[in-house]
Amino acid sequence: MLQGGKFLEKAIFQRRWFQTSTHIFTLNLHTVKAHQIDGTNDQSYVQHTGGKPLLYRNIGQHLRLAVEKYPNNEAVLSCHECKRYTYSEVMDKVDRMAAAFYQLGLEKNDRIGIWGPNSTAYYLTLLAVARAGMISVGINPAYQLRELEYALKKVGVKALVASEGFRSQNYYEMLKQLLPELADSPPMKLKSSTVPTLSSIIVDSGTNKLPGTLAFEDLLQLATETGVSQIEALQASISPDSGTSLLFTSGTTGQPKAALLSHFGMVNNGTQAAYRNELDRKQHRICLQVPLFHVFGMVFGSIAALNYGSTLVFPGEGFRASESLMAIAKEKCSIIYGTPTMYVDLLNEYHKMNLKLPVMDIAVIGAAACSPKLITDIQDILGVRAVRASYGMTEVSGGSFICERGDPTEVSLDSVGRLVDHSEVKVVDVEGNTVPFGTPGELWVRSYATILGYWDDNGGTKAAIRADRWLTTGDQFVLRPDGYGKVVGRLKEVIIRGGENIYPKEIEDTLNTHPSILESHCIGVPDERLGEEICAYIRLKDPPEQNLVNLEDVKLFCRGKLAYFKIPKLIRIVQNFPKTTSGKIQKFKLLDMFLSEKKE
Structure with a gap:
């Protein structure tokens, strides 16, 4: 399992692998027969194969293909930083950063924390860590010292890439409180008694040199041309089944648990999100209001955009409705991602601002329940062609239910979309027995995208993911025979x-x-x-x-x-x-x- 803060490659796999003396076979979940809905078997179980096969590649290979197809497309645009990069420019910076991580003395599977709001530095670091075969650790920018310390120590972070601060917080001053040795340490040679694993801190500080840290721009200069060329060769040795990102989620003990997502789960869930949200119809510009440390922003945003060369637009470092509306108008965004709360604020702010918005194709809602009235207001007031609901969680690498291509807004009024391809779900009672369609019960999911496990928490992993690979969500759900469903409550106290x-x-x-x-x-x-x-x-x-x-x-x-x-x-x-x-x-x-x- 995931023990002692060390990643063991043969620990947990999303698919069952069986090795014989001469051959390796794989049992794919999509070979499982679905229940036939014939009036005699009406239990809440659905298995959706889909028409497209799963992709067996890692995030680094996924990025390389995007760059080859869309080299001159804008990949990312940060309004508050006044920065924008094409896919080719992203590739160059990402590989230089990945090579620089090795110059710092880091190795494959080492954990690199990312602490800060949405920015080009966050986006590049996320991809660079994946290309390096290391594991990114998303840290909430609102964390206070105690929460930061817990996150760093829980997964043994060896390097931290941070912004200078967020809102009223000065990250460097906070780090000096946590790490008294920092100011007197040479860059890249920190020896901390508080967080013994942490040796390097990189701060996106521009020209401002902070004692004990390495500036983000200087990190890019560390890489040699030989080191950069080796990153491409490294991709063949990074298994799609290996872990690539740790995200903190609440657990039954009250302390956040670190969920380990795989390349395979993220690439394929992002690919399905991209297809169902019709990113292939044109070069979409996506107003990404949700944070990159959250699975919504990371998978539906960063990873999904790679599939068809879409552009991610960051309106601001943190959510402000006025900044989002100005970004949509100025950058002519065609898709917008957000939580229900964000859309409530957008609508309120829109009435105050004299802005002419472009006609947007899709508004995607996730991360919390949304009222039907809010959905219709988004469409009617903001002029969005279709509002699409979705349902997911960190433990399934993003979305388990996403509206189908072409679904009108009306579908989202009474559902959170349809089960994603190559997945199974069932709704069960307190004994674990399936209930009839239309009957509330707990949603269980079995999918290629299920996390590898919780870091250094075998008990938590076994409690959430059964031996038969069913993930127990704790959400009360109603399932329909056509694969659409809706959340009706929560069994958890979260x-x-x-x-x-x-x-x-x-x-x-x-x-x-x-x-x-x-x-x-x-x-x-x-x-x-x-x-x-x-x-x-x-x-x-x-x-x-x-x-x-x-x-x-x-x-x-x-x-x-x-x-x-x-x-x-x-x-x-x-x-x-x-x-x-x-x-x-x-x-x-x-x-x-x-x-x-x-x-x-």
Whole structure:
């Protein structure tokens, strides 16, 4: 499995490989017979083969083919940086960076963290790490010191590529707090007692030289021509089945788990997203509002764009509706990606701005549930030809359900699209038995795109991915015989706020260190703009009169300890919590209490 922070190549595969003494055979999931819908077998199981075979190639090979087909197409355009690169220019920079990583002393399968908002540096680093046969580690730009430290140590990051900062955060100053040795260390020779594996920090700082770090532009200069040429030769030795990216996702322990995605899963899920979203119809310019550290931005954005030479447009370093609208108008974007919250803000801002938008072909919605009214408003107000919903998760390398080519907006009003090709899904009851079509139950997925596992977490991997390779999603789902489905709820306690997955235990653990708080439990409550908001139910220490706590106290206490989106926006003070006879907190009753307030 994935043990001790080390990647073992024979650990977990998305497909079952059997080796004989002289031959190797593969059992592909698409050979499994689907249930025939004949009126006698109406159970919620669908298997979709599709008309196109899976691609057995790594991301580096996928990029090379894109460059050969579309050398002069713009690959990426960053509005806030005033930078734009063609596919040929991307290829040159990516291979120089990949070669430079070896100059730093890094080796295949080493982990390279990327900490920052959307930028050309992030985009190039993501591809360069894949071309080098190493593993990128997406780190949320809103992370505070404790969260950053956990991420770096969890997967043994050896090099970190970072922006100078994000919003009010100065990353270099934060790194100096975490790594006291940094300022006095020669670049590329950091020896940290806090994060022993970390030896190099590269900062996208322009001409600003920061002690102990290597400037991003200087990294490109490290590569020799011989080293650059060796990167292409290296591609044949990078297995498509090997891991290429680690993304953090919430787990049952409350600490984020690091999901290891493979080249094979990312390339093929990106290819399906590109085809279903009709990227082949013309050279699309995609307004990418979602972050690259998220599977939505990374696979639906960076990887999918390679298939047909599409252009990724970054409106700003972080989401601002006004910047997105200006980017769409100026760069004539034809496709837009976003979470429901982003579209809510776009519509509100559009009414304030005097902008003439181009006619957009498709608006893709993902990462959270979306109301039918919002979908129709996007089409009617922004003038988008079709609004397409999708459903996915980090553990399946992107989307499991994506609207089909040509699906009208009406399809998204009552579904999250159709099952992707070469995949199986079923909906089961609490015993794991399939339920009839149209009946709610937990969605299970078996797919080529399932992650290799959680890094250094065999228990978490086994809990999520059964021995028969069914991934248990924890989402309550309704499936139709034609392969379309919709989410009707969640079995997990994960809060999804504006597309961000938030695990309550992490917040509770922080709140419980407050000197006046005895106990806390957090839930997600309905919010019109964000989908869900965080409400903290708090029990105070006795006597409560001497331990008064209000919302501002809570926000101030959490600042610097939690990312901004994890800080509760609502609190309720209670004397006791509803519990089962065994002492477990009944969080569904807390939600009932909150909803009953709204009715009064």
